[in-house]
Amino acid sequence: MSTHFGGYMGKVLRVDLTTREVRDYPWTDSDRELFLGGKIMAARILSDHIQGPTDPYSEQNLLVFTTGPLTGSGAPSSARWNVSTVSPMTGYIASSNCGGSFGFHLKRAGYDGLVVAGKADQPVWLDITDEKVEFRDAGFLWGKTTSETQELLGKQGGKAVIGPAGENMVRYASIFSQERAAGRGGMGAVMGSKKLKAVGASGKQPIHFADREKNAEANKKWIALLRNHPITGKILPELGTANLLRxxxxxxxxxxxxxxxxxxxxxxxxxxxxxxxxxxxxxxxxxxxxxxxxxxxxxxxxxxxxxxxxxxxxxxxxxxxxxxxxxxxxxxxxxxxxxxxxxxxxxxxxxxxxxxxxxxxxxxxxxxxxxxxxxxxxxxxxxxxxxxxxxxxxxxxxxxxxxxxxxxxKGLELAAYEPRGAMGQGLGYAVANRGGCHLNSGYMVFMEGLGLAMNGTTRRSKAALAIMMQNLMEGVSAAGTCLFTAYAMIPGFLLDDRKSLLSHSTNVILGLSGPAVQVLNVFQGWMAPFHNPLLPHTRALETLTGMKMSFGRLLSTGERGFNLERLLNIRLGLTGQEDTLPTRLTEECQQPGKEYTRVPIRELKKDFYQKRGWDMNGIPKKRTLKRLSLA
Ligand code: SF4
CATH class of the missing domain: 1.10.569.10 (Aldehyde Ferredoxin Oxidoreductase Protein, subunit A, domain 2)
Structure with a gap:
């Protein structure tokens, strides 16, 4: 094992489907400290390799499967893994955070990540164990559905597979593990273009802990928090994500x-x-x-x-x-x-x-x-x-x-939220690195109606809050846990009685909080060197890995990730002109004659660029990159 940190297996596997070469991908402890894992680690690996516009279906494109340090560690909701690539929908980076059992078993096989390069000339599946890596004929799997493929590969270990849509390179084909999907951005189409039908992983490698006892204690408190929170303990278990539709x-x-x-x-x-x-x-x-x-x-x-x-x-x-x-x-x-x-x-x-x-x-x-x-x-x-x-x-x-x-x-269809009633969400869609995504955008709609109820039809404070939320979600995802665990960051009493004076005041204060939130955005490491009790991710990370971790540090790691993906997108040909929305949302009012029911994207974007430390063309400034150790 080549790491001093707990939680990591210490190895990243690289396979080339063209040459059938198998080797370790170099990944050091300072990489772990800077990029943590998951989507941020994958963005770093992709940017090491991609130097300019890249055909998503070419041999040059990589599929990068990664886990986070928390994956499979016993932390709640931590059976999560990520896959990133150059997307056939957008031509820019796409990442997808998925459940199922593949991530857990990839770590048990001894790897924190898997980099797939090249293209096979016949259908193959990769069989990864803690003893060997084999390229196996997938002729018998080709044409099978996602559940049939997983069944045919047997019960042992975890799998990541594609169905016929991936084989036929439907641009929005997904990758599946059990019944969970790495759904967005066309990962399955890239896998199909490489003629890679499935990856199987299994093994018995143990995860090491910096302090097992303290970690178990941190996880116990975290699970109790989730169980006692109205969203994660009641609404989601009873009604699933569909609870939000009303x-x-x-x-x-x-x-x-x-x-x-x-x-x-x-x-x-x-x-x-x-x-x-x-x-x-x-x-x-x-x-x-x-x-x-x-x-x-x-x-x-x-x-x-x-x-x-x-x-x-x-x-x-x-x-x-x-x-x-x-x-x-x-x-x-x-x-x-x-x-x-x-x-x-x-x-x-x-x-x-x-x-x-x-x-x-x-x-x-x-x-x-x-x-x-x-x-x-x-x-x-x-x-x-x-x-x-x-x-x-x-x-x-x-x-x-x-x-x-x-x-x-940018080529990715919007999620189901109509942003003319939630401008912050509109801004998030426009600037998200993977295109019209609700999660990568910072999920502002959670503040503008789904969790809290700040005014969705004003621009005030939206840029600063979107930045904070994006940074947080990048960090949580990279840690290797489910983004839904972050729902618990809103105190339950604000959600139990949404009509109370306290809830109402919170929404008003949030609407005015932009300047204060922006100070936190810029000085997060310095202003928040503590564990936020509503986001126990950092204590679990610290006791697991032995790395110094805090709320502020998780936010700044997330900020690094967001900017790294942005830099990669610029290298892939992105310009600021593409940070926009269809004109139905920006020029037509949702309610005729009511100007505030359209998204003023130009003004929102200008504010966002300035607060992100980007220039007027949406390119991160040198001093921003220096602050984030990306210079
Ligand atoms: S909250 Fe839902 S999506 Fe997230 S890990 Fe749990 S079951 Fe999976």
Missing amino acids: RMQRHNILATRNFGQGSWSDYDLVSGERMAEYHLIKNTGCLGCPIRCGRVVEVGGKNVKGPELETLGLLGPNLLNNDLNKICEWNYLLDELGMDTMSFGGTLAFAMELQEKGLWNCGLEFGKVDQIPQVIADTACRRGIGALLAEGSKRLAEKFGGHAFAMHV
């Missing part, structure tokens, strides 16, 4: 009819409450997670994974589809074939509007949903209109027009 309706942020409106009369027919009442068999969760936000529902007599909030929104209101049974069925089909439900839903809504406006005669119409299972199968196999749907909204708009209502950023 709140989205209330705040006018439920993407409806291809983001033409922010609410819908039939919303309750596809809500989390409706799913719990009529469809839920039981809840489930990733390995070792006390939250267990996953749903099990019945489709065609089988118990299968239920849809998440984003899927409900984008396959429900956004298509004017009020049939929850159908959403459960499509969700299952999309998972089996290995596609991102969000990009598929967004692309479908765009195609429906193209049809309505007479720009593409594809036969798809809002509210007419009987043919969708066939469309899903055709998309996975790139047949008929499916061959074009497989390209995503950006490329459809290049072919047929309709850019104003092609709801993507």
Whole structure:
């Protein structure tokens, strides 16, 4: 083992599918201290290698699988791993944080990460154990669904696999581990382009602890915090992520009819409450997670994974589809074939509007949903209109027009939140490194209606808060735990009674907090050298690794990660002009005549660049990079 830190296995594996060379990737303890793990570690590995615009399907592109120090350590919700690559949707970096058991078993095989280079000429799967690494023929797996592939590979260890959509390089194909997806950005298409059907990992390597006793104590307190918090202890276990749908309706942020409106009369027919009442068999969760936000529902007599909030929104209101049974069925089909439900839903809504406006005669119409299972199968196999749907909204708009209502950023379809009711979320979408993503954007909608209820239709304080949230989420993800654990950072009493004077005052104060938050953003290491009791991640990290860790340090590590991905994107050809939203959201008011119901993206972006320490073109300034040890 080549590390002094606990929590890490001390080795990163590099395999080349072209030459079949297997070797260690150099990764030092100072890299661990600066980049922690997960998506930040992957961004660093990609930026070591990628020197300019890169074809995502070329041999030059890498698929970088990483874990964080907390992965599999006994910390709550820590069966998480990350995969990063140059995305076939955007041409820029994409990262995806996934559950399932692959990350845990990759560490048991003795590795913190796996770098896959080159391309195989025949389908292969990689068999990684703590004794050897083998390239195995995957001919018998080719064409199989994600669950069939995992079954055929046997019960032992963890797997990361693609389905037929990945093999056919559907641009938004995903990678699956158990029923969990590394969903966004087209990771599965890159894996398919490399003819890599699956990676299996298993072994018995132990994880070392800097202080096992203190770490166990920290985890125990952390689990108690999650169990006692109204979101992570009650709402998520009872209703899953779908619990948020009603709140989205209330705040006018439920993407409806291809983001033409922010609410819908039939919303309750596809809500989390409706799913719990009529469809839920039981809840489930990733390995070792006390939250267990996953749903099990019945489709065609089988118990299968239920849809998440984003899927409900984008396959429900956004298509004017009020049939929850159908959403459960499509969700299952999309998972089996290995596609991102969000990009598929967004692309479908765009195609429906193209049809309505007479720009593409594809036969798809809002509210007419009987043919969708066939469309899903055709998309996975790139047949008929499916061959074009497989390209995503950006490329459809290049072919047929309709850019104003092609709801993507940089090529990645937006999540299910209509940002004209949540401007901070709009800003986040526009500047997120992987495109129209709710998580990479900083998930500002959590402050603007879903958790807290600060005013979503003003720009005040939004840039500073978005920066803080982005930095936090980058850090939490890199640590190797689920982003949902960060929900507990809002004190429960503010959520229990959202109408109380205290909750109301908090929302008002948050709206005015921009200048103070910005001071924290710049001097985080200096101002927050402590463990935040609502974010126990840092104490768990410190007692596990032996690394000095604090709330401020986690934030500055996250800031380093966000800037590193930005630098890589600039190297890949990104300009500030692409930090924007479709004009439907910036020039059309959601409520006619009410100017405050559109996203003033130019002003928000200018403020964001300045507060991030970037120049007016969105390029990080030298002094910012120096502060982050990225110079
Ligand atoms: S909260 Fe949900 S997604 Fe996160 S680790 Fe737990 S079960 Fe998995």
